[in-house]
Amino acid sequence: MIRFTSFQFRIQAAIAVGVLVLVAIVVAITGPHLIHLYDTTVANCKAKGDCSSAKAALSSSDSFLQTALGELLLVVPALIGLFWGAPLIAREFETGTFRLVWTQSVTRMRWLAVKLGIIGLTSMAVAGLASLMVSWWFSPIDKVNVSQFTSFDERGIVAIGYAAFALAFGVTAGLLIRRTLPAMFATLVAFVGARLAVTYWVRPHLMAPVKTAIPLHVIFGTSLEQNSATGLVFFEPVNIPNAWIYSNEVANNSGHAPSAKFLESACHSLLSAPSGGVQSNTPTPNPNSGFPECFARVAAKFHQVVIYQPASRYWAFQWYETAIFVGLAVILAGFCFWWVRRRLV
Amino acid sequence: MIEFQLETASGVATYLQIVQQVHQALRLGLLEPGDQLPTAQQVVAKLAINPNTVLKAYRDLEREGLVRPRPGQGTFVIASLSHTDPATQARLLASMTTWLRSAHSAGLGPDDIEAIYRTAFRNHFAEGVA
Amino acid sequence: MTAALETSGLGKQYGQKWALHDCTLAIPEGKVVGLVGPNGAGKSTLLNLAVGLLAPTSGTIEVLGGRPSDGPSQLGGIGFVAQDTPTYEGMSVAKHLRMGAWLNPHWDSELAERRIKQLGLDPLQKAGALSGGQRAQLALVLALAKKPEILILDEPVASLDPLARREFLQTLMEVVAEHGVSVVLSSHLIADLERVCDYLVVLVASHVQLSGDVSALLVSHYHLSGPRRKRSTLPANQEVIEESHTDKQSVFMVRSDDPIIDPAWIVKPVTLDDLVLGYMRQAREAEPHGRPDLGVLR
Numbered sequence: 001m002i003r004f005t006s007f008q009f010r011i012q013a014a015i016a017v018g019v020l021v022l023v024a025i026v027v028a029i030t031g032p033h034l035i036h037l038y039d040t041t042v043a044n045c046k047a048k049g050d051c052s053s054a055k056a057a058l059s060s061s062d063s064f065l066q067t068a069l070g071e072l073l074l075v076v077p078a079l080i081g082l083f084w085g086a087p088l089i090a091r092e093f094e095t096g097t098f099r100l101v102w103t104q105s106v107t108r109m110r111w112l113a114v115k116l117g118i119i120g121l122t123s124m125a126v127a128g129l130a131s132l133m134v135s136w137w138f139s140p141i142d143k144v145n146v147s148q149f150t151s152f153d154e155r156g157i158v159a160i161g162y163a164a165f166a167l168a169f170g171v172t173a174g175l176l177i178r179r180t181l182p183a184m185f186a187t188l189v190a191f192v193g194a195r196l197a198v199t200y201w202v203r204p205h206l207m208a209p210v211k212t213a214i215p216l217h218v219i220f221g222t223s224l225e226q227n228s229a230t231g232l233v234f235f236e237p238v239n240i241p242n243a244w245i246y247s248n249e250v251a252n253n254s255g256h257a258p259s260a261k262f263l264e265s266a267c268h269s270l271l272s273a274p275s276g277g278v279q280s281n282t283p284t285p286n287p288n289s290g291f292p293e294c295f296a297r298v299a300a301k302f303h304q305v306v307i308y309q310p311a312s313r314y315w316a317f318q319w320y321e322t323a324i325f326v327g328l329a330v331i332l333a334g335f336c337f338w339w340v341r342r343r344l345v
Numbered sequence: 346m347i348e349f350q351l352e353t354a355s356g357v358a359t360y361l362q363i364v365q366q367v368h369q370a371l372r373l374g375l376l377e378p379g380d381q382l383p384t385a386q387q388v389v390a391k392l393a394i395n396p397n398t399v400l401k402a403y404r405d406l407e408r409e410g411l412v413r414p415r416p417g418q419g420t421f422v423i424a425s426l427s428h429t430d431p432a433t434q435a436r437l438l439a440s441m442t443t444w445l446r447s448a449h450s451a452g453l454g455p456d457d458i459e460a461i462y463r464t465a466f467r468n469h470f471a472e473g474v475a
Numbered sequence: 476m477t478a479a480l481e482t483s484g485l486g487k488q489y490g491q492k493w494a495l496h497d498c499t500l501a502i503p504e505g506k507v508v509g510l511v512g513p514n515g516a517g518k519s520t521l522l523n524l525a526v527g528l529l530a531p532t533s534g535t536i537e538v539l540g541g542r543p544s545d546g547p548s549q550l551g552g553i554g555f556v557a558q559d560t561p562t563y564e565g566m567s568v569a570k571h572l573r574m575g576a577w578l579n580p581h582w583d584s585e586l587a588e589r590r591i592k593q594l595g596l597d598p599l600q601k602a603g604a605l606s607g608g609q610r611a612q613l614a615l616v617l618a619l620a621k622k623p624e625i626l627i628l629d630e631p632v633a634s635l636d637p638l639a640r641r642e643f644l645q646t647l648m649e650v651v652a653e654h655g656v657s658v659v660l661s662s663h664l665i666a667d668l669e670r671v672c673d674y675l676v677v678l679v680a681s682h683v684q685l686s687g688d689v690s691a692l693l694v695s696h697y698h699l700s701g702p703r704r705k706r707s708t709l710p711a712n713q714e715v716i717e718e719s720h721t722d723k724q725s726v727f728m729v730r731s732d733d734p735i736i737d738p739a740w741i742v743k744p745v746t747l748d749d750l751v752l753g754y755m756r757q758a759r760e761a762e763p764h765g766r767p768d769l770g771v772l773r
Contacts, residue, residue, distance in 0.1 A: 004577045007570070096561035100614075103526050104578035105551035105621065107544065342530075353670070356746075389648035393641055394670050395507050396652035 001106050001114040009119060012084055016126045023072065023130060027137045030065060037061065038140035055144045066141065069134045073154040076130050077162035078191050080123045085170020086183035088115060089336075093178040108340045116333055120167055127163035131156065148314050149244035153199070156318040161325030166191045168332035175336055198324060206320050209246050211307045216250070216299040224267050224294060231260040232267075236304045242311035250298070251305045258302055267294030346383055347376060351392050359394055363402035371411065371426035382412060382420045477540055479504045479625050479657040480525060484534035487520050494520040496681045498534070502659065502674060504624075506688075507651060509672030510661035511751055517681040518661040519558055522629045525659070526555045539624055551581060554618030554656075558629040560610045564603030568596050568613060572620070579621040587620035594646070608639025612646060619650055625657040626650075632667060644671055669747045677751055679758035689747065696750055697735050698743040699727045717753040728753045 006013075037058055045051035092098040102108050135155045142148060142155075152158070169190050173183040216222070221237035234257075238248045251257055264271065269290030309317070347370050349363055357365075370376040385399040403420050406412040414420045448458050478501050485498040495517040502508050510518050523529040524536050527544025536542075541549045562571060568591060576582045591598060594612050602610060611631050618626055626647075632640040648671055651658060662668055668675070675692060677685040685692070696716070703725045706715050713735070717728040728745060729735075735742045745753075 001578060004574055007573075095564070096557065096559060097563055099523075099528060099555070099557035100561050100563075100617075101574075101578070102528060102544075103550065103553065103555040103557075104575070105547045105580060106578045107547060107550065353666075359670075384652075386649055386652035389652050390645050392670075393644035393648050395673050396648060397507075397673055399652075 001110060002118065005114050005118050009122075013122060016122065020126060020129055020133075023069075023133055026065070027069075027133045030062060031137045034058070034061065034137070034140040038143065042140075042144060058144050059141060061141075066138075069137060070151065070154045073131055073134055073159050076127055077123075077159055077166045078188060080126070080163050081166025081170040081187045081191050082184045084119055084123060085167040086174045086187050087180045088119070088171045088174055090174030090178055090180040090183045093174075094180060109337060112337060112340050116168075116171065116336070120164060120329075120333075123163040123167045124160045127159040128157065131159040146241035148242045148311065149309070149317075152203075152314075152317070152321075153195070156315070158318055158321050158325070161322035161329075162191075162195065164329035165194065165325040165332075168329035168336075169194075172332045172336055175339060194325075194328070198321065202324065203317065203321060204246065206317060207309065207313060209244075209307050209309050211305065214304040214306060216295070216302065216304055218295055222295070224263065224270060224291075232263040234258050234263060234298050234302070238304075238306055238308075240306065240308060240311070242314070244309040246307040246309070247305075248307075249305050250302050252302050255305075258298060263294075263298070266297035267291075270294045346381065346387075348383070349388060349392060351394065360398045360402040360405070363388075363399060364405050367402075367406055367411070368426060371422070371424075376422050378422050378425055380422045381418075382422065384419055477504060478502060478537070479506070479508075480536070480538050480659060482521075482534065482536045485521070485524065485531055485536050486533040487517075487524060487529060488532040493532075493681050495524070498678075498683050500676060500683060500686055502657075502676070502686075504657050505655060506674040507648075507658045507672050508660065508674040508676060509668035509689075510659060510676045510678060511663065511665060511668055512661075512678035513663060513755065516678045518678055519629055520681075521678065522555075522627050522659065522661060525627055526553055547580070551579060551621060552624045554621055554623035554626045556611070556614045556618050556626070556628045556631050558631075559634065560607075560614040560631065562602035562605075562610055562613060565601060567599050567601050568605070569598035571602060571613060571617060572598075575617050575620055581622045583620050583622055587616055590616045590619070590646075606639070608635050608642065611635060611639065611643050615643065615646060615650075619654075619656075622654075623656060625659065628658065628660045630661050630663070632662065632664070640667065647671070665748050665751050675747070675751070677754045677758075679755050682758070684754045684758045685750070692750060693745060693747065695732060696728060696730050696745045696753075698745050698749065699729060699735065699740045700743075701725060701740045716757055 041054040042051070042058055045054040048054075089098075092101065102111065131154075138151070138155065142151065148155070153162075166187065170183065170187040173186040173190070174180065177183045177186060216236050219237065219239065221235070223235050225233050225235055227233050234250050236248070236250055238245050249257060258266075267290065270293075272290075347366070349366050351359060351362060355362070367376065367382070376382075382403065385396040385403075388394070388399045389396050403412060403414070407414065407420075411422065411424045411426070412420050413423050445458065448461070453461070480500065480502040482498050482500045485495060486493055487495045498517075498521065510521065512518050520529065524531055525538050525543055527542075527550070539549070539552050541552075543553075544550060563574075566574070572584065572587050572591070575587065576584055591613075594609070594616075596605070596609060596613065602613065605613065615628075615631070618628075628647075632643050635643065644667060647658065647660075650656065660668070660672070673689050675685065675687065675689050676683060701724070703720055703723055706718055706727070709715060709727070709729065712733055713729040713731045715727055715729050719726050728749060
């Protein structure tokens, strides 16, 4: 059965190897250049004083490849589900070959076990290798962007879980629907749905975030802004590298944001200044702009409240999310075994 | 080796047709003692009939004493049905010709002669057929 | 003699309809069994139950003394050719034989290769490019080379031209003569079954109408014609299967364990054809809607 499965799977495996080799070549050719760029421009940018421009340059280089390689990680698990998972059993039903192969001297359970085993392990390996290569390629850029949680699903080990789930769902859909195209469609919908659901409804609640109060500082982006919906707001950007920021607010000890009235009076001179309005985009504001007084009055009563996941928890999240998707895959596989053995028709 | 034909529309059972064809072949001298009959496998590969049918026919022939199976080798003819030698055939032909001449001179036409012949034939073979 | 296939009250229900109902059979080993009936009668259902591709809703079925698809040895004892002889289109003939070798412990590759050569099939040709008759022959070789004790064939010749049909049956009978396998063969063509079967099962409207040894059946059924009379005037030991009347004459097909000695009758033997048609008509009359229950299982 192992040899038969390998034979039947040979073309799909060859395509996967081809894609991985292609990715490896692209990564191997273009990766070192990014490392070089980092080493020469960003590594000693503090001494040269051009950090923000050096970082911006690195962060925006090879933008096509950035998109392509990032998307690759999103797309590979879905393709696995659609093209390796959905047709696995559905095709046998569609062509009637289940009547041929399930009456050989191999039980249906063993047939499924070997198929899921070989294709499952291959899927996870493919996703894992792709993720490894892409994560390596992005490492200089990630060092500059320090926002590892925004590229969470395009790095690390989660792709392995996504691939396992997509495959298992595809096989299940094919088993129940018995036709390849509808099963592929159902798999796509379920995969996208599950990913969105986990990303927005499950991941944020996997661990209770940390809440911290920081005194206000004037940094790049500290500003008084006119918001069309809520009127005047005072904004302080967050500077916790690689953390996952849930919320960032300016509040007093009772948790209230500064009211528009307060801000109008506290920042009166800034608001009435003829030059350019409300924002202060330099760390050292023009002393005549009215901003320092505005800031001082706000900072006296208010501080910054940030709710976030610390950077150190990144790998915990990666393991949890992978475990969730692998767990779902195992449940689906278990269902398939049960169905194939007991029910079938 | 003899090859059997099957007439599906004849109303005669298949195994009987095989028996009859063996009898015919024996009578005509196409099969002689020592000849081998085709194996059941060979017959069914040509005719697409149940092998048991062939085996039943061969068993009947064996009971009639015409064939005997040799284990591991096949079924072989052991007797002959051809009772007439050329001299006997000539003698019988001459006596029949004499009878025909006398029937004809008695005024019987071909149809009458045939009717008498068929009656005599039926009467003779109806009594004590094996 | 152990039964090749034995069922007891076997039934298969889909929603409200029974594809097969209350089916009780005991088919002996070493026979070529013809399973005949109109489309939708339940033949495919019965055979799929026998190979474990379906699970019964009620009753039991045993093949070669074991439950279908119980394990590798049970699966190995049965050679199955499904309706429309499915094959892997993209796989060559030779690769199908390799599949057989990989998936069957008792595979006889020498037999398989010899038969493929005898049939004149090109080993490198993809199964999708074979004709219907060639595919049927390939499927039969696959079923045979695993050395089963019973062959179960679901309408294997239904969509074949007459020559291909004849060649398939020739191969099948040759195999039976050589290896002594039991065969269960379903068809809605009586002519093919007449040549090869020595045991008959008639299935109409999901029920077994008739089953038994062909020679015993032919000997116990008679075709009676004579002056017109009512069915009820026949003796109790003559079960009427079929009747038809004109104003002067009556014709009956009856089943009787005793010989018919009434001099008023002209008694003729029945052919297998008459027998099957008679029982099929009898079933159709008993069936209130007058048509079979279910379409063919896909």
